[in-house]
Amino acid sequence: MPSARLEHVNISVSDAERSAAFFTELCGWHERWRGLAIDDGFSIHLGTENHYIVFYTPPGGVLTRFAKGMPLQHVGIEVDDLAAAEQIVIAAGLEPFNHADYEPGRRFYFYDWDGIEFEVVSYGD
Known part of the structure; x- marks a missing residue:
């Protein structure tokens, strides 16, 4: 059976710049790409090389x-x-x-400015 990995998640937010700045600080990720996107929107790709x-x-x-959990529970x-x-x-x-x-591991949750729930977990501290 082939193996797979999660490559990316695409979420809609009210302010891509604000979200990207926050997650850059929280996660130490870098900007991979930014530009015009579907339906005249704007996207920022933020993460690692993989x-x-x-x-x-x-x-x-x-x-x-969407109602909470419909269809996404949390990231x-x-x-x-x-x-x-x-x-x-x-x-x-x-x-x-x-x-x-x-x-x-240990964890906590938070909602971002758009009501998207995130779980932050650590397995080593």
Whole structure:
């Protein structure tokens, strides 16, 4: 059976620049590409050489909303230093919640400015 890996996730946000700046600080990722995108929108690809998130902003920053969990529950991000990551989330004016410590690691969650839920997890600290 062939093996596979998750290459990218494409999410709609109201401000691609704001999201890219925040995740650059939180994750240490770099910008892979930016430019005009489908339906006259704008995208920034941010991540590593092998994996990335696309932050897509439609024209005017107007998003079509889905109910929580329909279809996305959350996006998980692994970090080396959970406490430092939490301070970056707080400094951005976002609120960490649901802190937990169970196998295989410690974690917390937060919603971004558009109501997208992120899980931040650390397996080593």
